[in-house]
Amino acid sequence: MSQITSFFNQIFQSFTILSAIDILIMTFIIYAIIRLIKGTQAEQVAKGIIIILVITQVSDWIGLVTVNFVFKNIITVGLLALLIMFQPELRKMLETIGKTNVKHLKDIFMEKDLDSPSVAVDQIVESVSALSKTKTGLLVVIERQVPLDDVVETGVKLDSLLSTELLNNIFQYATPLHDGAVIINSETLRIRAAACLLPLSQNKNLSTSIGTRHRAGIGISEHSDCVSLMVSEENGVISYAIGGKLSRFVGERGIRRILTEILIKEPSHKNGKSKILRRKNSDGKK
């Protein structure tokens, strides 16, 4: 017992701030390596190496001379074999480290959550912006608390991950899904369906210059708490509709603002009915 106590005493006495920094750096390096190899072939190899190292150390402690001799030699030869086997991967890894600047250093340690609301906002905004530039029509409905199952039934069910590329592809003219609306669920951040038929707005006060794409986007927002995003095929103008009210010429920034509000700041599945919608309804606007 006294031996154990003196062992720990020795450790604590020699522990300095430098030791803490030392441990911290090693922790980050090990974490970065685990992240780099996770899910790759190298992960299995790393597990094998750890098992060999453990056997070598244990056999040394308990005095299994032959086992220790064999495993020590495996390590020596194995290291060389590993360098040869993983030469392309090692080269790529060193090149990545060489190219990494301080701004991107955090990407090595922090996993980018592909399903996060902020990534979803970026992807939708990127798509809206790209389609606006090429004057490609877009109609996207963000489903919130009120389920849009009836609308989803009218289209082609997808239940797919959200990506800029997929959205851009869906709305390409002369492709099977470009006609109609895409429904994105604000909670799962997945595309539920494409080519969906929406109810047209019956609002008599709408300008006659507003076409059916925009009337459809406004129409669905009159019936639910959703937000519809539109890009005009005619002039690339970006608009959105919420609570039956159309906001035109909002640009990329306007779309980012509304998406940030509904998907990040006050997602409907967390706080119930949106403040924006409550605000709009209390103004007397439908």
Ligand SMILES: Nc1ncnc2c1ncn2[C@@H]1O[C@H](COP(=O)(O)OP(=O)(O)OP(=O)(O)O)[C@@H](O)[C@H]1O
């Ligand atoms: N009820 C509806 N539900 C879903 N999408 C619709 C509906 N009505 C029209 N659309 C979409 O709008 C497109 C037609 O848009 P139209 O040009 O008539 O309207 P618009 O508002 O003037 O659009 P744009 O400004 O893009 O030209 C259709 O091809 C279809 O994709």
